[in-house]
Amino acid sequence: MTSICAEGLKHRELNEAIRGVDGPCRVEACCGQRFIAAGMSDKELVIKGVPGNALGAYLNGGRITVQGSAQDAVGDTMNAGTIVVHGNIGDAAGYAMRGGKIYVRGNAGYRAGIHMKAYKEKVPLMVIGGRAGSFLGEYQAGGVIVVLNLETPQEKCVGFFPCTGMHGGKMFLRSACENVTFPQQVTVRPADESDMTELRGYVSEYCELFGLDTEVVLSSQFTVVTPDSSNPYRQMYVAN
């Protein structure tokens, strides 16, 4: 694996260096450089340190592993590929992502999975091992968001206003969610057997990556959130 030391490199220089590498690539000493791997396809990238905002924006394939935390806008509008973050991620992760997977071991900031979508075989997946901030899955139009809250089950698994404007996709929350307030246009119910079978498919790769026991993770109660309508605004207008 080719190594690049990111120390002192501006984002443009670092990205050029990464593009210049054939095959897998390791970035050492990353310190806040933004836009790493924006638009990248089919490359294996390992980052040590903390990548800056918009890591893997428009990602179109390949795999990014961050051995640390990442900042805001991870996987913005990503189309395919996998992003694995061993620490926490900042705000607006997976904004409008249409495909691929984001696996986070720690917590996610505000507005994770906002306007996530799905199209045919493209069903994006975001699994958050810790807690998610407020506005999780706002405008969610497709795809799957899973919040596991593995470390602090006594705390709320999501912040305020999750699922506002949700009109597609599905959300799994590892909690009874008695203390979470959802908007009116979604259905909130305990996961049933078929949900759990579906969830196993999402969680098993995650658990393997982070050395967790799938059975233990799945043994808790999960809440499923789905939208009531894919046309939430249909009745709002009158032709003039």
Next chain:
Amino acid sequence: MGVEFIYPEFEVVRNDARCIACRVCERQCSNEVHAFSAERGAMVSDETKCVNCQRCVSLCPTRALKIVKSDCTLRENANWSNQTIREVYKQASSGGVLLSSMGNPKNFPVYWDKILINASQVTNPSIDPLREPMETHVSLGKKPDRISRGADGKIVCELPPQIDLAMPVMFSAMSYGSISYNAHASLARAATELGILYNTGEGGLHEDFYRYGPNTIVQVASGRFGVHEDYLEAGSAIEIKMGQGAKPGIGGHLPGAKIVGDVSRTRMIPEGSDAISPAPHHDIYSIEDLRQLVYSLKEATEYRKPIIVKVAAVHNIAAIASGIARSGADIIAIDGFRGGTGAAPTLIRDNVGIPIELALASVDQRLRDEGIRNNVSLVVGGSIRSAADVIKAVALGADACYIATAALLALGCHLCRTCQTGKCNWGIATQRPDLVKRLNPDVGSERLVNLMTAWRREIMELMGGMGINSIEALRGNRLMLRGVGLNETELRILGVAHAGE
């Protein structure tokens, strides 16, 4: 009926002496106004469904039809107009938000019509474009502030990425979904033939149109529909849509009913699902955040394409533009309050935003005052109706203009302002295959080319009259403009003297 009944706005006048009951009108009207009554052996009409799109009038082979404004109106009232009262009735019946299409039709001042253009007399002679070369070519993008030389003493000619246009006009953003496949095909082909650009809008780029890439601007809006790496690579420039003149501050909802077939595929969302563009970009709360989106797009396309940031003309537009000019954007597009739309809440369309003439003048002045005018090019839209408007816009400081309504008129739009129904009889604002095929892209693109060719000639005539032989020499040349009937504040903002001064 009863309290809910509103007398039709239009009446169908059929000249029975001319009507041959050929039923063309019946077949042509997607609103189902016309029908043949076997009982009466004649055509009958249901005016309640008429939108006055003039399709039947245009296609009636015996010119037996006309659509007129109904004289059955409520008692006149200068405060409560018939339109306002009708709107109250509609809302009282439905509880719905009023939804309209196309640009603001209200009687606000049109500053273009209060600005006059100069011409040379005696001294600084005018130029005859028929025998002298006239340059209408412009390039949009960041320009260096000064000439720099390399180590060998030669001038460094490398520029940041530019868009090259044969004339200072482009087709403004209209999404596939809001308009039809054939309308997009017409725009793409015409732009290619003319050496200008058209704009995908926020609905993605149909696979058939990737080949027009060099003449395409691809748009990234808050919904990010159809945005992926190939799409970003496809065009000559990428436009970040922050706002739209017809509906500043709000997002868009393309109803699920219009997300069918190719539209669903191009937007990359399931059929029948609403396409919701949130009002803000939820990752942009500041100029710094905008800078982040600008640079993420530059990185994703390796700095090969200029980035346009499009905003609606609103109250503090000069300060907003100053921020955008510092965000790394290469081009700022400003859309005035008269800009069109496929659907917008009526009250937003008619009451929000400011005229593009004032916005443009204040932005250009502000960027000059701050010494950052060369950081960006300025493109303005929001009702550019003629070559004269283009000339006035350039003289007020624009690098180029965006046109959309004028382009749709060339394609056959009759401005009936009911795009939101999806039943456009002219095959433009519809996805119904039987209606879409009414617009022939061969004819459509030719008519667009005709319109732009005529405008280009007029631009050259007007420039020649002023003694100017390059559009670059006209940009920001406000001495070429005079105001008529404008007050001192308006003249000050426009930066032009009153006629006679």
